Amino acid sequence: MKSKTQYRPFLYENKRIIELKMKLVVLGGTGQTGQHLVNQALQQGHTVTAVVRNPGKMTVSHENLKVVEGNIFSGTA
Numbered sequence: 001m002k003s004k005t006q007y008r009p010f011l012y013e014n015k016r017i018i019e020l021k022m023k024l025v026v027l028g029g030t031g032q033t034g035q036h037l038v039n040q041a042l043q044q045g046h047t048v049t050a051v052v053r054n055p056g057k058m059t060v061s062h063e064n065l066k067v068v069e070g071n072i073f074s075g076t077a
Contacts, residue, residue, distance in 0.1 A: 022046045027072055030057040038065065 024041050028034040029050025041048045042062045049066045052058055058067050 019045075023049075025049045025051065027051050029067070030054065030059075035059070 022041075024037075024046055026034050026037050026041070026048060029038050029048075030052045034050065034052075038048050038050050038060055042060070042064055045064070047064045047066075048062075049068055050058065051068050051070045051072070053069070053071050055067050055069050
């Protein structure tokens with residue numbers, strides 16, 4: 001079985017490795033793909049804003065997660 005390698009963004013500064021933490025926005029954070037992206041990003045220490053139509057469907061709770069109610073298809077989102 002092939003082992004999964006975790007991607008960890010980093011950069012070199014003065015011969016030191018500095019891990020990068022990103023701020024991400026996930027549209028559709030309660031969908032199948034969105035949930036996977038949110039979980040993976042949080043596990044890697046990133047800050048995530050999930051845009052969802054129904055915040056009650058969000059199954060994840062984390063200090064680095066902000067849930068925003070919105071619909072990208074409406075003119076008021």
